[in-house]
Amino acid sequence: MTTMQADVLSPVGTPPTSPFHPGHARYRLAPNLEVIQYGPAGTLVSRQPLLAMRLNTVGTALLSGLSTCRSRSLEELTARVPALSPMDAAVFLDGLARRRMVIREPTTPARWPSVLIIVAAHGRPAATLACVQSLLTLRYPRDHVDIMVVDDASDPPLGRSLAGLPVRVLRLDENAGQSAARNLAAVEAEAELLAFIDNDCTAVPDWLCELVPHFNDPGIAAVGGRVVAPLAAGPVAAFEAARSPLDMGSNGGPVGPREAVAYLPTCNLIVRRDVLLARGGFAADMRIGEDVDFIWRVVEGGGRIHYTPTGMVTHDHRVQLLPLLRRRADYASSEADLQRRHPAQGRIMHVPCAGLLAMLALTALSVAWPLGVALIAAAAGMIMAELAGKGRRLAEMGVALSRRTMVASVMRGHIASLYHLGCDVTRYYGVPLACIAVIWSPLLPAAAVLLLAAPVGDHIRLKPRLALPAFIGLFWLEMAAYQWGVWRGCVARRCWRPLLPTIRWRR
Numbered sequence: 111m112t113t114m115q116a117d118v119l120s121p122v123g124t125p126p127t128s129p130f131h132p133g134h135a136r137y138r139l140a141p142n143l144e145v146i147q148y149g150p151a152g153t154l155v156s157r158q159p160l161l162a163m164r165l166n167t168v169g170t171a172l173l174s175g176l177s178t179c180r181s182r183s184l185e186e187l188t189a190r191v192p193a194l195s196p197m198d199a200a201v202f203l204d205g206l207a208r209r210r211m212v213i214r215e216p217t218t219p220a221r222w223p224s225v226l227i228i229v230a231a232h233g234r235p236a237a238t239l240a241c242v243q244s245l246l247t248l249r250y251p252r253d254h255v256d257i258m259v260v261d262d263a264s265d266p267p268l269g270r271s272l273a274g275l276p277v278r279v280l281r282l283d284e285n286a287g288q289s290a291a292r293n294l295a296a297v298e299a300e301a302e303l304l305a306f307i308d309n310d311c312t313a314v315p316d317w318l319c320e321l322v323p324h325f326n327d328p329g330i331a332a333v334g335g336r337v338v339a340p341l342a343a344g345p346v347a348a349f350e351a352a353r354s355p356l357d358m359g360s361n362g363g364p365v366g367p368r369e370a371v372a373y374l375p376t377c378n379l380i381v382r383r384d385v386l387l388a389r390g391g392f393a394a395d396m397r398i399g400e401d402v403d404f405i406w407r408v409v410e411g412g413g414r415i416h417y418t419p420t421g422m423v424t425h426d427h428r429v430q431l432l433p434l435l436r437r438r439a440d441y442a443s444s445e446a447d448l449q450r451r452h453p454a455q456g457r458i459m460h461v462p463c464a465g466l467l468a469m470l471a472l473t474a475l476s477v478a479w480p481l482g483v484a485l486i487a488a489a490a491g492m493i494m495a496e497l498a499g500k501g502r503r504l505a506e507m508g509v510a511l512s513r514r515t516m517v518a519s520v521m522r523g524h525i526a527s528l529y530h531l532g533c534d535v536t537r538y539y540g541v542p543l544a545c546i547a548v549i550w551s552p553l554l555p556a557a558a559v560l561l562l563a564a565p566v567g568d569h570i571r572l573k574p575r576l577a578l579p580a581f582i583g584l585f586w587l588e589m590a591a592y593q594w595g596v597w598r599g600c601v602a603r604r605c606w607r608p609l610l611p612t613i614r615w616r617r
Contacts, residue, residue: 184199262285320422352576464489
């Protein structure tokens with residue numbers, strides 16, 4: 111949009127055209143963002159990460175009407191800028207929403223679409239009954255929602271435990287797998303939307319009401335919500351509650367292989383029926399990773415997918431160590447298959463230059479200390495140059511931040527980069543790294559930092575009901591199981607892409 115001019119420390123680019131009617135959403139600023147005005151123009155500033163966007167008078171007037179705690183409609187916002195149409199404002203705001211600078215919230219639909227809830231189930235009659243009972247209490251127009259349980263050759267049949275309940279049971283005589291079961295239900299369906307939940311989950315009463323409004327946007331192909339755990343009982347349950355791969359976290363946003371949320375699990379997913387059928391449904395030959403494959407196929411086909419953490423279901427996580435580790439290895443074994451099916455979505459490993467220099471310095475100090483000191487000086491020099499450059503650009507944009515604020519923001523960014531590097535290294539190469547460090551002691555300090563960065567960071571960030579030493583031990587066991595699964599899948603599929611990422615260097 112030509113009326114908005116952006117000059118940013120991290121390039122934002124030109125927002126694409128807004129694909130939906132502008133009256134279907136409300137907007138608010140993301141946390142830690144503010145508009146700083148100087149005269150009629152201003153700057154949109156984030157302190158974490160440190161980012162600034164220069165705004166002209168129109169952009170300043172539009173964004174100054176937003177706050178982080180209250181959302182506003184486009185009509186309310188454009189009333190402040192009569193020269194700006196709601197559609198042009200939506201184009202600009204949606205571009206910021208895709209970059210998580212603005213939060214877009216849907217409005218209540220004028221007409222609630224029809225929904226078929228599909229529960230693909232094999233065994234677990236008591237859990238299936240609890241799941242269905244939670245669905246019968248949903249706060250959604252009753253004449254617009256139906257429930258179908260696909261009994262995937264359970265013994266005894268699940269229909270017995272569901273007798274007398276207003277649900278449809280589709281019985282399969284032979285076990286077809288959850289993907290095939292969901293596909294059969296989709297073919298049988300007549301509803302506009304298909305909502306998937308597993309029979310070891312229960313839904314909160316507002317589950318559909320939180321997710322369905324996002325389909326006001328005709329460009330949205332699928333929406334998913336958060337998968338949380340029941341109250342933890344024991345260390346493994348507490349660890350799983352904090353580190354479950356089904357829980358996509360508390361921050362909503364777009365979903366895709368290059369997004370912060372890479373995929374959505376099918377135990378909490380709503381899809382347009384026509385989109386699912388057009389994409390051929392879930393891959394029936396995949397027993398693990400079929401949800402990731404489906405999400406990526408939809409995104410590669412041009413569909414948009416959104417994650418909304420307020421649309422929650424509760425999942426009965428594993429509470430014993432061996433089943434948890436076995437499941438992690440199974441999940442990991444699907445990576446090679448996914449890479450074969452989606453070669454364009456290869457794994458990317460972000461390597462911070464300053465962090466790498468610091469790790470090399472830790473190793474060099476015990477071998478050739480002058481080299482180690484030189485590497486520390488080089489890392490410090492890079493950080494100081496970054497501080498000076500960002501401070502100069504902020505000053506040019508009329509933004510005055512204290513040196514303490516800038517140093518804290520930049521250092522948090524470098525700590526976050528080191529955390530993500532530690533996550534990558536521990537997940538894919540932690541076992542061989544630990545073995546090499548034991549054999550060659552100069553590597554121990556750097557290896558310790560990398561192997562501790564992720565579990566310590568997660569303990570601080572996630573606040574599990576678990577002591578730090580126990581959390582670190584379970585984290586390392588989980589990562590060792592995951593590595594075994596990745597290597598097992600690579601050997602089985604003769605595909606080594608999960609272990610050979612594309613390196614992206616970061617300052």
